[in-house]
Amino acid sequence: MKPQKSLRARAMDILSRQEVSRIGLKRKLVPYAESEEELENVLNEFAERNWQSDLRYAEAYIRSKSQKHGLLRLKQALAQQGIDEETSRKLLPDGTSEKQTAIAVLRKKFKHPAADLKEKQKQARFLAYRGFDADTVQTALKHAWNENWEDGC
Secondary structure, X not given: OOOOOOHHHHHHHHHHHOOOOHHHHHXXXXXXXXXXXXXXXXXXXXXXXXXXXXXXXXXXXHHHHOOOOOHHHXXXXXXXXXXXXXXXXXXXXXXXHHXXXXXXXXXXXXXXXXXXXXXXXXXXHHHHHOOOOHHHHHHXXXXXXXXXXXXXO
């Protein structure tokens, strides 16, 4: 029979593959912890040694998702991982780049402007699902197929 991995070794394995928030790491380790105290000790040690960092996790998450999703969806996902609002606000893209992202996402999904109201609503719902706010959605729908769309924002 194989000896069981220690909680520290499991945490190290998880963090060696990807950045994980403290809450995410805790969720993954809970089934293997013998006590809450043991789990908290490992989490605290990893945070003190900077092996686990919520800031690094937030930066990596935003870098990987900000070209596909709007601020609302990014904020919500970070909040679910225990990233405080102040940290997310510092790292999230500004309004202008969010509008450019919305336009790029819209143009990638839909190759031409909406022909009628039904199609326009479909495009708006798509952008809203991706986490773009109403103003950004309207701006994207208005400027997406202009020749100089970057200037329109």
